[in-house]
Amino acid sequence: MTQHTSHAMPDVGSALRLTQPTNGRRRERLLVVGGGMAALKLVEELVEQCPGRYEIVVAAKEQHAPYNRVLLSSLLAGEAQATDVELRPAAWYGEKGVLLLSGVEASGLRPARQEVILSTGARLGYDRLVLATGSKAIRLPVPGHLLPGVLTFRDVNDVSVLQRALPGSRAVVIGGGLLGVEAACGLAKRGLAVTLIHIMPRLMERQLDARAAELLKAAVERKGVEVVLEAHTAAIEGAGRTERVVLKDGRIFPAALVVMAAGIRPETALAESGGIEISRGIKVDDKLETNWPGVYAIGECAEHRGTCYGIVEPVYEQTRALARYLSGRPARYEGSLMATSLKVSGVPVYSMGDFEGEGAEAIIFEDEGAGSYRKLVVRNNRLAGVVLFCDTGDAFWYRDLIRQSTPLAGIRALLAFGRAHAEAA
Numbered sequence: 001m002t003q004h005t006s007h008a009m010p011d012v013g014s015a016l017r018l019t020q021p022t023n024g025r026r027r028e029r030l031l032v033v034g035g036g037m038a039a040l041k042l043v044e045e046l047v048e049q050c051p052g053r054y055e056i057v058v059a060a061k062e063q064h065a066p067y068n069r070v071l072l073s074s075l076l077a078g079e080a081q082a083t084d085v086e087l088r089p090a091a092w093y094g095e096k097g098v099l100l101l102s103g104v105e106a107s108g109l110r111p112a113r114q115e116v117i118l119s120t121g122a123r124l125g126y127d128r129l130v131l132a133t134g135s136k137a138i139r140l141p142v143p144g145h146l147l148p149g150v151l152t153f154r155d156v157n158d159v160s161v162l163q164r165a166l167p168g169s170r171a172v173v174i175g176g177g178l179l180g181v182e183a184a185c186g187l188a189k190r191g192l193a194v195t196l197i198h199i200m201p202r203l204m205e206r207q208l209d210a211r212a213a214e215l216l217k218a219a220v221e222r223k224g225v226e227v228v229l230e231a232h233t234a235a236i237e238g239a240g241r242t243e244r245v246v247l248k249d250g251r252i253f254p255a256a257l258v259v260m261a262a263g264i265r266p267e268t269a270l271a272e273s274g275g276i277e278i279s280r281g282i283k284v285d286d287k288l289e290t291n292w293p294g295v296y297a298i299g300e301c302a303e304h305r306g307t308c309y310g311i312v313e314p315v316y317e318q319t320r321a322l323a324r325y326l327s328g329r330p331a332r333y334e335g336s337l338m339a340t341s342l343k344v345s346g347v348p349v350y351s352m353g354d355f356e357g358e359g360a361e362a363i364i365f366e367d368e369g370a371g372s373y374r375k376l377v378v379r380n381n382r383l384a385g386v387v388l389f390c391d392t393g394d395a396f397w398y399r400d401l402i403r404q405s406t407p408l409a410g411i412r413a414l415l416a417f418g419r420a421h422a423e424a425a
């Protein structure tokens, strides 16, 4: 267990008990479980918005201090260094009076006693509790999924194993969503011979329409990745470790390494142990509070109005709302409009709203030479959705048109050419 504390903070032994009031008052202890991007963002907001109001303790399973998970793809591809992913230097926590307990898993929750049980058996009391336990990567339960050499792509430990894969060896990535595409391109850049297997007829179907997905496939193939679509994995085989992936149609792909990038599932085990209400994620209301008063959930582990989010922007919107609320100001989180802004293997991609646009009008602009593509979906003369591939410079303008439901009269003819043209007309 690593502690990042200031001299003003108690040691872990005393941190386990709530301190007794000395002058009739003591600071409330806010315990945050999970040391990911949501947890750190919340702490940053609280030390900014209401410094000193809470005694903040963070219990984080990973040994590493909170880091930028989004940059793991760049780390794998060798485009970022370990120091680039660090979000705050170790000394920062102490300077801000935050007790960060790294390498500490919270394994049990007793909300009636306002305490969390750590995997060491120690108990940690709280006045308010924020669950920010994120997600875990799904391993498809096919035969062989636990063989050595079969990995997921979720944290720095996964990346350090992937980084040790030998150039020239063969890898199969299962799953053609964002993470699978990133993992495949990262491994190809490291010199591995990579096959990307996806069950759907196109890559990243949740973020891209058919044409953008086709362009992405071509971009990924140019990086040396073999892409196999509509492919159902039947088994992973090998004597003692992975050697090949077998598809249901009988095709076989040699694989000294298999990366499962088949989706994520909210990490709800701790909440469940405390009887907190769960559906897919930990259910929260517009205050980000669970069914147990004083227990909140944010980030990928939370389910708000039936939605669990899996990208950073909504996670940060939740975090800002909770920080406002915890610092004593009115705040409501009413959900996030899903926008995806990504660099997929070096290509900027943006999508938002109803980008499939079934039954709506679509304005399409494509520059084959530049490899750029735009699709704008129009309903009732308002922008309803957008997909941008390669040239995403006007993404925020399109986003605001969607959010504000701006009538397009006057700018529609030049909409596809971007803000500068449309507004100059």
Ligand SMILES: Cc1cc2nc3c(=O)[nH]c(=O)nc-3n(C[C@H](O)[C@H](O)[C@H](O)COP(=O)(O)OP(=O)(O)OC[C@H]3O[C@@H](n4cnc5c(N)ncnc54)[C@H](O)[C@@H]3O)c2cc1C
Pocket: 033, 034, 035, 036, 037, 038, 039, 059, 060, 061, 062, 069, 070, 071, 072, 073, 104, 105, 106, 107, 132, 133, 134, 135, 153, 154, 155, 179, 267, 270, 298, 299, 300, 301, 309, 310, 311, 312, 313, 315, 341, 342, 343
């Ligand atoms: C490789 C990769 C690339 C990505 N790229 C993008 C991108 O380009 N754009 C984008 O928007 N999003 C991207 N994402 C998603 C983004 O990283 C997540 O949405 C974000 O990290 C979610 O933050 P979180 O704090 O909710 O969860 P996490 O970052 O997963 O943090 C949760 C933390 O809680 C810890 N924890 C869990 N249970 C316990 C427990 N019981 N006790 C103590 N600690 C516990 C976990 O170990 C983990 O460290 C990417 C994700 C990955 C894996």
